[in-house]
Amino acid sequence: MSKRVSFQHSRRPSLSRVRGAVVAAGLGTSMVLGAGAAFAAGPAGVPGTASLVDSAAAESVAVQAAAQGKAAKAAAAERAAAEKAAAKKAAGWETPVNRYVLSASFGSDGSRWAHKHSGQDFAVPVGTRVEAAHGGTVVKAGPNGGGDGPAYGNAVVIKHANGLYSQYAHLSRIDVRIGETVKTGEKIALSGNTGNSSGPHLHFEIRRTADYGSAVNPVSFLHKEGVRV
Structure with missing residues (x-):
């Protein structure tokens, strides 16, 4: 007489259930924090995430470069003005004493x-x-x-x-x-x-x-x- 061997279902959740929970959690985060926050916190490989980060970094570098360029131009203009004033002083006249x-x-x-x-x-x-x-x-x-x-x-x-x-x-x-x-x-x-x-x-x-x-x-x-x- 053959014996029936019964197999009980494992208590470990299936892979599909795990994936479903992850998706649900992501949707919940999206609803609470907004689509942008959930998108930025999404798993690696999601299309568009890396490009947004790279774009923000590039914009920050551009802003810094513009500020440095403006400062450099201001410094150059100041040096030019000082040199011009020195040249004018050397070529011109002045009083022999300063306070009198x-x-x-x-x-x-x-x-x-x-x-x-x-x-x-x-x-x-x-x-x-x-x-x-x-x-x-x-x-x-x-x-x-x-x-x-x-x-x-x-x-x-x-x-x-x-x-x-x-x-x-x-x-x-x-x-x-x-x-x-x-x-x-x-x-x-x-x-x-x-x-x-x-x-x-x-x-x-x-x-x-x-x-x-x-x-x-x-x-x-x-x-x-x-x-x-």
Whole structure:
């Protein structure tokens, strides 16, 4: 007599049921979070997922590249402006001191001068930095007005390419020597109170020659050169 052998169904869920549960879970996620979130979290290999990620990454890189390019252009423009300003400063004129109070003016009368005042006085404390008002070559430097007389005290005279000369007097210290080439804005001395002076100041002249007696109005000259005094 043959025996019947019965087989019980396994308690393990079938593969089709597992797949069905996964699909159901995916649909549930889609309903709660939205199709975009479920799609992004979907299994690998789903068409379109990789392309969306790549597109977002490419867009981020493009934004960063644009920002860096804009910053680079701004930096280049700033450098160009600084170079242009430096070139203009080197080619132009400036006041011999930066912070000052105008005192005795060109052509003024006074007991301290044999004739009318030959320059513009800039009232500044002793030891103030004195700069070359324009590039040129030092032709006078020393006591006794650099050769123009004791009334000027310590003085410097610079010859410029346009044929004019600038003079700086009553100095406490001279930092250049005859024959030296200087640039616009270069330190040439410290202001003082030497010579025939009633108080600390810088006496500044623009001359047609290197010698006393050939001065022109320095403020008017600087105004023509675009310098605000």
